[in-house]
Amino acid sequence: MSGRIGVRKTYKLYVDGDFPRSESGRTYPALDHRGEVIARVAAATRKDLRGAVRAARRAQPSWAARTGYNRGQIIYRIAEMVEDRAAVFAAQVRMAGVAAAKARREVFRSIDRLVWYAGWADKYQQVIGNLNPVAGPFFNISVPEPTGVVGVIAPEAPALLGLVSRLAPVIVSGNTAVVLASERWPAPSVVLAEAMATADLPGGVVNILTGPRSGMAPYLASHLDVNGIDAYGADEDMLAGLEEAAAAGVKRVVGPPEGRIAWMDDRTAQSPYAIAAFTEIKTVWHPKGL
Amino acid sequence: MYDQTSERTPARRGEVVPSGLDYAPSLEAVDQVSIDESYDLWIDGKPSPPAANRYFPTVNPATEETLTRVAEGDGEDVDRAVAAARKAYNGAWGKMAGKERAKYLYRLARMLAERSREFAVLETLDGGKPIKESRDVDLPLASAHFFYYAGWADKLEYAFPGLDTRPLGVAAQVIPWNFPILMLAWKVAPALAAGNTVVLKPAETTPLTALAFARLTAEAGLPPGVLNIVTGGGGAGAEAVAHPGVDKVAFTGSTEVGKLIQKRLAGARKRLTLELGGKAPHIVFEDAPVDQAVEGVINGIFFNQGHVCCAGSRLLVQESIYDAFLDRLKVRLASLRVGDPLDKNTDVGAINSRAQLDKIGALVEIGVAEGAEMYQPPCALPERGYWFAPTLFMGVSQGHRIAREEIFGPVLSIMTFRTPVEAVEKANNTPYGLSAGVWTAKGSRILWVADRLRAGVVWANTYNKFDPASPFGGYRESGFGREGGRHGLLPYLRGGS
Structure with missing residues (x-):
């Protein structure tokens, strides 16, 4: 036996393209399904959250201004990075007690979902928008635009596929995101952040915070520089709190459907309407004439 | 319908329009409008006295004269209206094929156009807007809105490929006083086209055209309970949006009230659209x-x-x-x-x-x-x-x-x-x-x-143009959801948003 000691990873936040610790210096233990500590994970605070929102806001105009073609390439590149580390992701997913074969399927489905959404970047506008046949001599067109900065309360489980399924439709249109990662199973989201950081995704487009969510989530929903909330990861109580907090800024909260979500089912777990949910329809009129 | 302002040649710079040469008055006749002495609520296809037996005056803002008295609905009335809407949703309306719903909406569009003059005068009397606008903008657009959405009622599966286009159920809709009959059309037409039933709360100061429209629905043979109207003030509106029997809430009005409604509905799992300031x-x-x-x-x-x-x-x-x-x-x-x-x-x-x-x-x-x-x-x-x-x-x-x-x-x-x-x-x-x-x-x-x-x-290079085919609605604190066009269906479909 060589007696080599393994090198353990520090699980940090992902903000503005960097991997900082929490400003508070706090961490919390991430456990595996047997209750054993896998790692100490950064416990983000409201101050970290404010920084993440600032980074997301800064990054948003230029991310939205990129061509759909380019955003599609970058999201496809994230898929490439996840594929490359599929074994690492599967190992992280397994920590939640998921059997090996099932963990691999979740990773592969996550990759495929990223590829699926990547392809929408330069197409969803054609499906969601249209020319309007108004009764007069006007050119009149409705197009979807990204709403801005979106807070994503990631599903607690499946930590990887749930996050990918909700995050990809948010950013593909040109939104930037502040994600509150699965509190119970944070490790896959940290590895996903590492894949994103090496996939040409500009800093600030996706920001991922780990840590206790009950304090951060309503704050994220009430933050006036956040335009929308994806609350698929919220239970009924948290959802009500988020909706109440969101009212001050008239921002929409997209809650989970009632009942179990079939995350592996492509027909229901992925949709261009999930992209549309965080876009604004802008209608432009112009007269026609000589 | 695009002549929304007079198309007079603008005055040249420095020119003053001599007031002595202004047009002689050209008053629209009011004799084709008959206003009842009082109006009840409209529930389950017929007039219905308010539970508390209270009525409030509605005045002509141009003269400050009271036009009539209108029922002031309360929680009990909202209960009855929601029950009637639910019954219609579970019954005749819910079971009706889209192509038949379409025919009712087409009928309403046609009848509103036929009675356009009467409605325009009533709108102007109750709300104070120039007859030129109620006649040339509000009424033609309201009728056109019903005609447009009538055509969607049997084509929903083509509107959004892959989307669940089933209706939501009972919609509570609260509308403002600035375009009373037009806002009714914006709310009611897409809701009914998608197969929902409606409890509508018109604005306190402009309830008359909605009540006249209710009578029109009876003439059109619209099944009872499909459209219910609860008149009253903010209290009736608050009761309607918060009612547990309501699946969908649509509000047009101030941002201030919109925020209150959004807050009130937190955790209620009702679908909400807001068209605000x-x-x-x-x-x-x-x-x-x-x-x-x-x-x-x-x-x-x-x-x-x-x-x-x-x-x-x-x-x-x-x-x-x-x-x-x-x-x-x-x-x-x-x-x-x-x-x-x-x-x-x-x-x-x-x-x-x-x-x-x-x-x-x-x-x-x-x-x-x-x-x-x-x-x-x-x-x-x-x-x-x-x-x-x-x-x-x-x-x-x-x-x-x-x-x-x-x-x-x-x-x-x-x-x-x-x-x-x-x-x-x-x-x-x-x-x-x-x-x-x-x-x-x-x-x-x-x-x-x-x-x-x-x-x-x-x-x-234009302004204030509106069309049933063109989506309307805001970003940020102006609200969410769109009214008009294909997008205006989404708030009333199960898979929509």
């Missing part, structure tokens, strides 16, 4: 066609006395043409005819209510106190009724309350800019995002500006 920027570049831009700006703020959520209430003029443009605006302002809404020549009618008049007056006073320069043309206002002269504010800064708050009256705040970037920055410097206007002769600039404006509707 605005403080729309109206940008005029130095190369704009000036005569048209002046007409657009005037129409943008004085249409319907400025009681328009998408009113172009912040004018941004490029500095190089500011003086000349202002001169033209003042001349045009002086030629606006303010007065009797029933006069077919009237451009600016009565303010909808005493409360709204007070609110406009208070904000205008604040504008003066904050140091902006006010201009009102010489303008004789009738002695009785609620009136406010068309008003311009110059020297307005972005921090002034008249540049930030929705006045909802005939008051325009004027600011300047130098570069396109500055124009866009100032335009977007508001918590609202409902609409915006831009005037320039340069096509590429129109598209550049339109891309950057954070507003749900952008009118380029």
